Every structure is written in structure tokens, then in C-alpha cells.
Amino acid sequence: MYSALLKKSIGIVRQSLEGAGLASLEPNLRMHGKHEPAADSPLVLVACSGGRDSMALAALAHIVCPTLGIRCGMITIDHALQETSASVSAQVVNSCKQIGLNPVISNRVQVPHTRLGEEADARKARYQALVQAAQDYGASAVLLAHTADDQAEGVLIGLIRSSGLRAIAGMEEEIYQQGVLFLRPLLGLRRVETTQVCQTLGIAWWDDPTNGDHIQQGQALSADFPLRSRVRHDLLPALNQFAGKDIITQLARTANLARQDQNYIDEQAQDLLARSQQPHTGRAVSGTVPVCLTLKTLQDAHPVVRRHMWSILLESLGLGVSSRHIHQVDELVSAWHGQGPVALPSFYSATRQHHVILVCKNREYANR
Numbered sequence: 276m277y278s279a280l281l282k283k284s285i286g287i288v289r290q291s292l293e294g295a296g297l298a299s300l301e302p303n304l305r306m307h308g309k310h311e312p313a314a315d316s317p318l319v320l321v322a323c324s325g326g327r328d329s330m331a332l333a334a335l336a337h338i339v340c341p342t343l344g345i346r347c348g349m350i351t352i353d354h355a356l357q358e359t360s361a362s363v364s365a366q367v368v369n370s371c372k373q374i375g376l377n378p379v380i381s382n383r384v385q386v387p388h389t390r391l392g393e394e395a396d397a398r399k400a401r402y403q404a405l406v407q408a409a410q411d412y413g414a415s416a417v418l419l420a421h422t423a424d425d426q427a428e429g430v431l432i433g434l435i436r437s438s439g440l441r442a443i444a445g446m447e448e449e450i451y452q453q454g455v456l457f458l459r460p461l462l463g464l465r466r467v468e469t470t471q472v473c474q475t476l477g478i479a480w481w482d483d484p485t486n487g488d489h490i491q492q493g494q495a496l497s498a499d500f501p502l503r504s505r506v507r508h509d510l511l512p513a514l515n516q517f518a519g520k521d522i523i524t525q526l527a528r529t530a531n532l533a534r535q536d537q538n539y540i541d542e543q544a545q546d547l548l549a550r551s552q553q554p555h556t557g558r559a560v561s562g563t564v565p566v567c568l569t570l571k572t573l574q575d576a577h578p579v580v581r582r583h584m585w586s587i588l589l590e591s592l593g594l595g596v597s598s599r600h601i602h603q604v605d606e607l608v609s610a611w612h613g614q615g616p617v618a619l620p621s622f623y624s625a626t627r628q629h630h631v632i633l634v635c636k637n638r639e640y641a642n643r
Contacts, residue, residue: 284464284472288335291460292319292343295449297415299344310341317415318346319458321376322405325351325367325481329420331469332461334476336418337374350380350408350417352401356393363481370479380408394501402452409455416456421446424466427526428506435502438598444537445530462531465523544583547576551584555633565592566634573608573632581605588634594620607632 277285292298297317321336323329333349340347349371353364364381371379384400386393405417426445433442450457461469473480482488487496487508496505515521548568555567566588573581585604589596596619603617607627616626616637624637 278475280468280471281475284331284335284461284468285339287463288332288339288460289343291418291448291458292339292345292416295416295456295458297343297345310344312341312344312346316344316346318348318412319416319418320380320405320409320412320414321347321349321371321418322401322420323349323351323367323371324420324483325363325370326420326483327473327480328422328425328461328466328469330370330478330480331472331476332418332420333371333376334374334478335460335472337376345415347376348378348380348412348414349376350382350405352404353381353383354386354397354400355383356386356397357484366481374478378412380412382408394503405457406453406455414455416458419457419459420461420469421459422461422464422466422469423527424507424523426462426530427523428503428511430526430530431506431510432502435506440533440537440540443530444534445527447534462527540580540583541587543577543580544587547572547580547584548588551576553631555631565636568632568634570608570627570630570632578605578609581608589619589623592621592623592634594623596620604632604634 297319299312299316319336319340321329321333323333336347349367351364351367351371353360355361357363361383364383368379368381382404384404386397386400389396391399408414409417429445430443433444436442446459446462448459448462472478485501485504487500487504490496490508492508492512495509498505500508511523515523551568551572553567553569576584582601582605585601586596589600589604594600600617600619604619604625606614607617607625611627616624618624618637619634622637623634625632625634627633
């Protein structure tokens with residue numbers, strides 16, 4: 276007999292898989308009893324680090340998937356960043372085999388070192404490895420074990436690192452990367468609940484030492500720890516104490532609402548970009564002209580949508596722009612007083628000519 280928490284957890288994983296259209300419509304699956312998916316049934320892979328969240332997801336997916344006619348496997352990524360990484364991966368493989376997942380995959384990756392930092396570099400290498408594994412095994416989806424706690428931590432990290440609506444917009448339950456579907460079924464669960472799931476099912480987990488769980492609460496983590504770990508260990512408990520309550524649920528709800536708003540604005544901005552683009556027929560401005568935008572269409576747009584459109588456009592050109600760049604480019608539309616071209620990164624510029632805005636690669640700057 277399952278506990279109330281297990282029933283809730285099983286229900287949200289089932290809902291996520293059904294919502295993604297992965298469930299089989301075979302009538303025999305609706306009958307009670309043990310089900311064994313066919314060898315050619317759809318496969319999902321649980322991305323498993325060995326932590327409590329991903330081990331709980333592995334166990335829950337193993338329970339749910341057969342009832343939907345889905346095969347359930349696991350992949351763990353060894354980033355080779357800690358001395359014990361190989362033994363941890365071996366332990367995860369053994370645990371998931373005992374749970375009954377098949378196939379069980381362990382891949383070791385080479386994490387590059389860039390200016391983005393080790394955490395971001397590891398994440399990029401991990402997702403690329405997950406995409407490759409999903410493609411190699413023909414998986415219909417990869418399941419990620421992010422919880423409501425991760426969502427709340429993301430809001431605070433976003434505010435520390437950036438600003439604006441996008442900074443607090445939470446993770447989506449469904450995303451595609453390079454054609455691979457990623458699902459986050461546990462966004463409605465708290466970390467304390469995934470811990471209880473593991474304890475109830477008798478599943479052991481591994482605590483990553485970089486999370487700082489071994490450091491006593493009240494003792495601040497050093498700056499050597501990742502920002503997410505310091506937010507989790509130091510900042511969130513301090514905010515909870517200051518507020519006199521647990522604010523994680525509120526932060527997670529804020530992230531979800533902000534994501535919905537952000538998605539709507541992005542849709543409007545994409546539509547504006549499509550409607551405002553036109554072929555360039557005038558003279559080039561010190562170089563090629565990849566984008567020509569109709570001024571009247573931009574003037575008629577809401578400023579919020581237009582600013583997001585600039586962000587989408589410039590990012591699509593591979594430009595790492597700041598809010599200052601966005602403001603200056605938008606003033607070519609909203610506060611025109613004859614100003615010259617706006618200099619952008621990577622030798623690009625934006626300029627106003629007659630009834631259009633031109634965004635171009637500037638050879639004059641590039642040849643300096």
C-alpha cells in the first residue's frame with residue numbers, strides 16, 4: 276500500500292509523461308497488475324546523478340513507466356571533476372540496476388574550461404552528453420529531477436546575476452534541445468519530499484560535497500562553493516528566518532508565473548520581429564545588412580514587446596548585449612533626434628535610415 280506522498284509523487288510523474296504524449300493507448304494497460312513494456316515500446320531515460328532527487332525520480336519512473344507502456348532507463352554523467360567521480364558513477368549504475376531500470380548508461384565527459392566558470396561548463400557538457408545518449412538510444416524523452424527547491428533557488432540566482440523578468444522566469448516542465456525532449460516531472464515536489472520518497476522505498480543516495488550539506492547550518496559556506504550551493508545553504512535559510520516562514524513555495528510559484536508571462540512576451544516579440552522584417556533595398560552601411568526592420572511597425576508596438584524583440588534579434592546574431600545596448604537601439608525608434616549608429620559587440624551596429632532600422636556587420640570597425 277503506497278503512502279499519500281508516494282501516491283502524489285507517482286501521480287505527478289504519470290501526469291508529466293501523459294502530458295508529453297508518451298503514454299500508450301493499449302487497453303490492457305488500464306487493467307490492474309504488473310505490466311511489461313514491449314521491446315519496441317518508447318524509451319525514456321532518467322538523468323541520474325545519484326542524489327536524492329534523481330534517485331527518487333528513477334524509482335518513481337520505474338513504477339510509472341510500465342503502466343503507460345514505456346520502457347525506463349537511466350543515464351549518469353561522470354564529469355571527472357572530483358576524485359571519487361568514477362566510484363560514484365559506478366554506485367549509481369549499481370543502484371539503478373537494482374531498481375530495475377534498463378538500459379543503464381554511464382558516460383564520462385571532458386569538461387572544457389571557459390570564462391563561464393566550471394559550473395556552467397559542466398552543465399553544457401552534461402546536456403550535450405544527455406542529448407547524444409538520447410539520440411544514440413532512440414529515447415523519446417530525458418527526465419530531469421529538478422524540484423520546487425531548485426526553482427526557488429533559480430529565482431534568487433537570477434536576481435543576483437541579472438535583472439528583469441527573464442531573471443526570475445522559472446524552468447519549464449518541457450523543453451527541447453537539439454530535437455530531444457527534456458521533462459521535469461518533479462517541479463511540483465519539494466526536496467524534503469524526494470528525501471522521504473527515497474527513505475520510504477529504501478533507496479540510498481549520494482550527497483555531492485560541493486552542495487555543502489556537510490557544513491553545519493548557520494556556518495556560511497566559503498566563496499569556493501558554487502553560487503547555487505551558497506544560496507541553498509546560506510541565503511534561503513536566512514530569508515526563511517527573516518520572513519518567519521518557508522518562502523520556497525512562494526518563490527517557485529513566482530518563477531512559474533514569471534515564466535508564463537515571459538513566454539507570452541516572447542511570442543509577441545517573435546511575431547513583431549517577423550512582421551517588421553523586410554528586404555533591404557537601400558545602400559549598405561559600411562558592410563553587409565543582415566536585418567532590415569520597418570520603422571512604422573516598430574513604432575506601433577508596445578515598448579515592452581519591442582525591447583524583448585531587440586533582445587531576441589541581437590542574441591540570434593550571436594551578440595552578447597547588455598540592457599544598455601537594448602536601450603540605445605530602442606531609442607532609434609522611441610527617441611529619435613538624429614543620433615548616429617549604435618555600436619554593438621562583434622563589430623555590429625544599428626542605425627536608422629529613412630523609414631527603416633538597419634542592423635549590420637560593420638566592416639569599417641572590423642578592419643580597424
